[in-house]
Amino acid sequence: MISDEVLLQYIRPSTNDDMPTLRRLEQAAVAYVQTRTGRYFGPAGARVEILHWRGWPEPLASVPVGDTLTSVESWNGTAFSAVDTGSYYYDNGFLWWNSDTVAWAPLTMPTRYRVTYNAGYTAGVTDEWNAPDEIKQAVIMLVGHWFENREAVVVGDSSSGELPLAVSALIDGHVRMAV
Numbered sequence: 001m002i003s004d005e006v007l008l009q010y011i012r013p014s015t016n017d018d019m020p021t022l023r024r025l026e027q028a029a030v031a032y033v034q035t036r037t038g039r040y041f042g043p044a045g046a047r048v049e050i051l052h053w054r055g056w057p058e059p060l061a062s063v064p065v066g067d068t069l070t071s072v073e074s075w076n077g078t079a080f081s082a083v084d085t086g087s088y089y090y091d092n093g094f095l096w097w098n099s100d101t102v103a104w105a106p107l108t109m110p111t112r113y114r115v116t117y118n119a120g121y122t123a124g125v126t127d128e129w130n131a132p133d134e135i136k137q138a139v140i141m142l143v144g145h146w147f148e149n150r151e152a153v154v155v156g157d158s159s160s161g162e163l164p165l166a167v168s169a170l171i172d173g174h175v176r177m178a179v
Helices: 004-011 016-037 133-148 163-174
Strands: 045-052 071-075 080-082 088-091 094-097 112-119
Touching: 004 016, 004 133, 016 133, 016 163, 133 163
Parallel strands: none
Antiparallel strands: 045 112, 071 080, 071 112, 088 094
8 A cells, every 4th residue: 555665765674575574564554543543544445334323423434435425225124225315415424314304203213224335545546545644654653663573572672662652643633433
């Protein structure tokens, strides 16, 4: 996702043979950031979420590409069925219901939904990952830290650093808030 040139410039491994290791660490760093933020920062593609109704609006785990949802389906107890597109809309990370068109009574309202949309960050013509800059920097910092510190404990080193604090500062603005 991050170009070889950027990884090699930042991390400066002893040989280019370390690229497979850097790529594995990059995948782990992206997964770490996704887990910490509750958002998906991987390659663009279809995402399917099952939402359990807890009240409106419902937060989505990721930001849809183009802020559009492919489909919303409700569970009737035996199968999912399509919800009319005029009954919902997406805004600022949340699925909202259009109260003018939704005719469900509180006791008959479905409690489970399946939402399908495209999410993630696509590789453009330059094949560079177009995630937010602070996410890219957090991933690079984690890869560098994990590459240099391959064990859980560093023996004989009296210096310590607060890398987790720096990474938190970069990703905290992307943490998914639940209502």
